[in-house]
Amino acid sequence: MLLQENVLMDMKRDYYEDVQIFTSGTIVFWLGALMLLLTLFPFIAKNYYIYVANYMAINVIVVVGLNLLVGYTGQISMGHAGFFAIGAYGTIALMTHAHFPFLLALPCAGIVAALLGFLLGLPALRLDGPYLAIATLGFGITATQIIGKIKLFGERQGLHAPKLTIGPWHIQTDKDFYFILIPITIFMVLIARNIVKTKVGRAFIAIRDADIAASTMGVNLTFYKTLAFAVSAFYAAVGGGLYAFVLRFIEPELFSMFMSIMFLTMVVVGGLGSIMGSVTGACLLAFLDLQLRNILEIPYFGEWIKALSESYFSLTGVSNIQLIIFGLILIIIMLFEPLGIFGIWIRFKKYWMTWPF
Amino acid sequence: MVDFLQMVLSGIAVGSSYALMGLGMVLIYKASKVPNFVQGEMALLPVFISFMLLSTYKIPYYIAFPATLIFAFFLGCFLEFAILRRAKAPNILGLIIITIGMEMMLLGFVSWKFGASQRAMPFPISSYDSIMIGDIFISSLDMLTLVVALVIMLGLFLFFRFSKMGVAMKATQMNENAAALMGIKTKQIRMVTWGISAMVGAVAGLLIAPVLVEPYMMWDPMLKGFAGAVVGGMTSLPGAVFGAYIVGITEHLFGGYISIEFKSVVAFVIIVIVLCIKPSGLFARHYVKKV
Numbered sequence: 001m002l003l004q005e006n007v008l009m010d011m012k013r014d015y016y017e018d019v020q021i022f023t024s025g026t027i028v029f030w031l032g033a034l035m036l037l038l039t040l041f042p043f044i045a046k047n048y049y050i051y052v053a054n055y056m057a058i059n060v061i062v063v064v065g066l067n068l069l070v071g072y073t074g075q076i077s078m079g080h081a082g083f084f085a086i087g088a089y090g091t092i093a094l095m096t097h098a099h100f101p102f103l104l105a106l107p108c109a110g111i112v113a114a115l116l117g118f119l120l121g122l123p124a125l126r127l128d129g130p131y132l133a134i135a136t137l138g139f140g141i142t143a144t145q146i147i148g149k150i151k152l153f154g155e156r157q158g159l160h161a162p163k164l165t166i167g168p169w170h171i172q173t174d175k176d177f178y179f180i181l182i183p184i185t186i187f188m189v190l191i192a193r194n195i196v197k198t199k200v201g202r203a204f205i206a207i208r209d210a211d212i213a214a215s216t217m218g219v220n221l222t223f224y225k226t227l228a229f230a231v232s233a234f235y236a237a238v239g240g241g242l243y244a245f246v247l248r249f250i251e252p253e254l255f256s257m258f259m260s261i262m263f264l265t266m267v268v269v270g271g272l273g274s275i276m277g278s279v280t281g282a283c284l285l286a287f288l289d290l291q292l293r294n295i296l297e298i299p300y301f302g303e304w305i306k307a308l309s310e311s312y313f314s315l316t317g318v319s320n321i322q323l324i325i326f327g328l329i330l331i332i333i334m335l336f337e338p339l340g341i342f343g344i345w346i347r348f349k350k351y352w353m354t355w356p357f
Numbered sequence: 358m359v360d361f362l363q364m365v366l367s368g369i370a371v372g373s374s375y376a377l378m379g380l381g382m383v384l385i386y387k388a389s390k391v392p393n394f395v396q397g398e399m400a401l402l403p404v405f406i407s408f409m410l411l412s413t414y415k416i417p418y419y420i421a422f423p424a425t426l427i428f429a430f431f432l433g434c435f436l437e438f439a440i441l442r443r444a445k446a447p448n449i450l451g452l453i454i455i456t457i458g459m460e461m462m463l464l465g466f467v468s469w470k471f472g473a474s475q476r477a478m479p480f481p482i483s484s485y486d487s488i489m490i491g492d493i494f495i496s497s498l499d500m501l502t503l504v505v506a507l508v509i510m511l512g513l514f515l516f517f518r519f520s521k522m523g524v525a526m527k528a529t530q531m532n533e534n535a536a537a538l539m540g541i542k543t544k545q546i547r548m549v550t551w552g553i554s555a556m557v558g559a560v561a562g563l564l565i566a567p568v569l570v571e572p573y574m575m576w577d578p579m580l581k582g583f584a585g586a587v588v589g590g591m592t593s594l595p596g597a598v599f600g601a602y603i604v605g606i607t608e609h610l611f612g613g614y615i616s617i618e619f620k621s622v623v624a625f626v627i628i629v630i631v632l633c634i635k636p637s638g639l640f641a642r643h644y645v646k647k648v
Contacts, residue, residue, distance in 0.1 A: 076450055123629055126636040129449045130392035134587050135579070136633060138625025145622045261457055268454050314472035317572075323465025330458030333453050335443050 019197050021190070038182055042175045048077055050174045051246070057185040058243045063282040064192045064275055065235020069212040071272035072196060072266070073228035074208030075124060076133050079140025080236045080263045085255035086113045086143060089153050089236025097152065098160050102245075103166060115259040116143075117233025121226035134294040140260050148252030158251030160243050174246075188235060193275050195231065204228055205273075236263075245350040264288070267327055271342025280341050282291055285326075292322040370499035372605025373506035377493055377561035378575075378582025379589070380513065381554040381596035386591050387530040388550040389441060397579030398463035399436065399555040400562035401572065403429040405467055408478050408570055418481055422563065426556050433555025437548045440529045452486045468572040474644060480567035502564045509557060510598060517594075571619035577621070581605070584624040588631045590638030600639065603627065 042050050062084060069075055090109030101106065117174040120139050124132055147153050165172040171177055195201050203224045206214035215221045240298045244250050260286070270281020295318060296302045307313045337343045378396060385393040410416045411545035416424075444455055453584055486497040517523040528536040529546045529609035537543045561582075562575060582597075586602045589596025604624045631639060 061444060070450070074450075076453065095392070123633050130453075130591055131632055131636065131638075133392055133453060134583055135625075135629055138584070138622075138628055141580075142622040145619065149618055178517065196578050261461070264454070270392055273449075309469070313469045316472035317468045317470065318475070320465040320468035320572075323461045324469070325465075327458040327461030327463075327465060330454055330461065331440055333454045334446070334458065335440070336452055338446065 001321040019050055021193055021197060024070055026175040036187075042178050045170035047174060049051030050178050052287060052290055054174055054178055054181050054246045055290060056283045057181050058239045058246060059263075059266060059282040060185055060279050061188050062236050062239035062263055063123065063243070063270065063278045064189055065239070066263050067267045067270070067272070067275065068192060068195065068204065068235070069232035070267050071274065071278075072201065072204040073225065075128075075225065075228060076264075077136045077229075077232065078133055078257070078264060079120075079136040079138070079143070080232070080262050081255040081257065082143030082260035083113045083117060083236035084118065084142040084240035084243070084259065084263075085147055085252070087240025088250050088255075089147055089159065090253075091241030092159050092161055092244050092250070093152055101166070102164055104243045106238060107193075109241050110234045111332060113237030113240075114230040114234040117231075118226050118228040120233070124229060124262060125222060125225055137257065137260070144252050144255045145157050145254075152234060154251075156252065158246075158249060158284070161248045161250070177245060181246075184238070184242065188238065189275065190233070196275060200224070200227065203263040208273075260277045262326070263291075269329060269340050272338075274339075274342035277340055277342030277345070278281055284341075285329075289322070292325060293319065295319065299302075360613065361610075361634050364613045365606055366493055366495055368500070368606030368609035370495065370503055370605075371600060371609065372503045372585075372602040374561045374565055374578050375581040375585050375605050376506055376598045376601035377509065377564075378578050379586035379601040380582075380588045381558040381561075382583055383589075383591060383594055383597040384554040384557070386586070388526070388547045389437070389452070391449065391456055392583065392591075394453065394552070394579075395436065395459040395463065396454040396558050396582070397575030398460045398467070399429065399433055400558035401467055401575045402463055403431060403555075403559040404478075404562040404566050404570065404574075406564065408476070409558070411479050425563065426559055429555040429559035431550040433551040433553070434548045436555075438547070438553055441551075442544070442548075459619075464572060471572065473572065475569060475571045477568065478563075478566040478570050482567070483530035487560055498564070498567055504561060506566060509560060510594075513557075513594065522546075527567070548571070553595060581608075581624050584628050587628055587638055590641030593640040596638060596640030630648050 017023070021117070024281055045053070062080065065079055066077065069077055080176045087106075087109045091102075091105045091113050094105035094108055095102060098105075120136065123135055127135055149158055153159060163175070167182070169176075171180065190330050196204075201221045203214070204273065206217065206219050207224055207228075208223065212219060247254075266282045266285045266355065267278060268281075270279070271277030291298065298305075305318065305321065306315070333340055363639055378580055381396050381399075382393050384619075385391065385396070403425045406428055407421050410421040410424065411418070413539070440459060441452070441455055444451060447455075480498075482497050482501055487494045488497055517527055525536070525541045527551075528539065528541055529543045533543050536546075558575075561578060565574060565578060581604050582601055585599075585601030586597040588603060589598070589600030591597075604627060607627055608620055608623050611623045
């Protein structure tokens with residue numbers, strides 16, 4: 001229903017066209033250009049911006065995974081910070097206590113989270129709407145609470161990430177980590193794109209649009225719904241495992257409910273049911289997030305905000321402007337463009353393709 | 358035995374504030390079909406307004422509290438009228454996200470305005486006094502919470518049973534089109550429902566405020582109230598109250614006998630268990646979609 005405009009635009013003429021990962025040569029060209037830019041980026045950018053890029057990439061992984069669940073399968077999850085935390089803590093614990101190499105620990109933590117996602121998916125089979133929202137929300141809160149009480153995970157004090165070595169390569173700076181993170185991100189995004197284009201993805205979409213009709217057509221609801229939860233949990237955990245090494249220090253308070261809500265915000269802003277939308281949404285909001293954290297340092301605007309805070313508001317609570325702005329973005333997107341950035345893109349494309357009519 | 362009764366009583370006292378939040382959520386869920394994540398903040402802003410009136414402007418209680426409640430009513434109406442109603446082609450996810458957006462805005466505004474410092478609100482009844490019933494203690498604030506919650510529940514019951522407005526609300530919730538055909542202004546009714554819900558929430562907020570006033574104070578009651586409402590079935594007012602008391606009592610018993618550390622997550626375990634057995638909660642008839 002929501003995607004009618006999209007359907008109008010992308011008329012498919014045969015099966016092959018439907019399963020193609022890249023739909024046209026233009027897209028391949030621009031993606032190639034993007035790859036080139038991403039490779040050159042760390043050599044030209046300042047150190048802080050490499051950190052920003054790493055932060056964005058992690059959000060991209062999580063949000064793409066969450067979109068598979070929320071946007072494609074139509075199951076809301078407000079507890080993805082839980083999976084994110086499991087990934088972060090799991091990866092570090094596996095590396096320090098079981099001495100796994102990083103590239104093995106990361107998918108292992110992901111699989112643990114995927115199993116938990118599968119378990120969360122089981123009650124979700126019978127739930128929808130508000131019931132599913134509160135159940136997943138409860139999961140997120142419970143997961144972080146429990147993690148914060150486990151000795152192995154450093155309880156309230158948190159954990160330091162161990163030194164990262166892959167083969168002979170010691171990874172110390174953000175720049176080094178960038179070269180691990182970006183390939184993983186691209187790989188994960190391509191996998192997601194691939195999932196969407198295969199039988200599994202079509203089953204997800206069918207469940208979103210009409211689950212009863214889908215099961216009549218032979219889609220196994222139990223299997224695909226739990227699979228959607230598991231896949232999306234896997235993505236969140238991989239993102240979490242990588243995040244632990246971007247921050248180098250993690251503590252339970254990081255993985256609050258607001259983090260889950262942030263991920264959901266990114267999915268919605270990017271566009272439900274669009275991988276590229278998720279990528280853009282995650283990048284934009286992650287950037288905005290980092291910028292707004294030190295809002296007082298933004299030129300002109302920062303000074304104005306400072307003066308405003310001093311005379312009418314409080315200076316200690318100035319970082320909460322971030323909440324106001326994100327809330328406003330959510331409301332505006334939902335009221336005026338329910339498909340987010342993807343929706344804007346579709347309209348833009350349609351206008352120019354049918355121009356001058 | 359005394360311990361047990363003591364815990365149950367404390368559980369009921371805490372459950373009362375959960376019940377008020379839960380009632381507010383159910384009212385809105387029945388009217389707008391959305392789990393209202395802004396419920397906590399609809400109470401938070403009035404509480405801070407009241408705090409400001411009392412401590413900055415030194416206005417007496419008997420003016421400040423009614424003024425707060427009236428403000429809460431208009432805040433609820435405004436949120437429905439200005440934001441939620443404007444959503445085009447809303448589905449449940451979209452509505453949830455709009456309420457989350459409103460919640461973030463209000464929370465951000467309050468935290469910006471008042472900072473993160475923790476305060477206690479001046480209140481006619483001290484939270485340290487306590488009453489003895491047999492061998493059981495109950496603080497007089499808890500007692501007040503309990504009584505006020507019961508009065509509000511009774512009031513809501515009478516309102517829905519005997520007032521014209523209440524009956525119109527029930528009709529709107531049952532079948533909106535039919536209600537509109539009978540000449541009920543359904544949009545207006547929905548707006549007023551939001552106002553009433555905000556008022557009920559604000560009462561809960563005012564009863565929590567003497568202990569602690571800070572921007573995140575309504576989070577926990579909101580989530581527990583939501584949990585209680587879901588346990589009770591999300592569409593039933595007595596169900597929400599019952600669910601909230603279950604959550605409050607179980608929480609206290611768990612904290613007393615098993616582990617105080619995990620006290621705050623018990624509510625969510627209860628929800629998952631209840632929902633596994635009865636997917637639509639204890640008091641709601643399970644809704645089966647017709648094909």
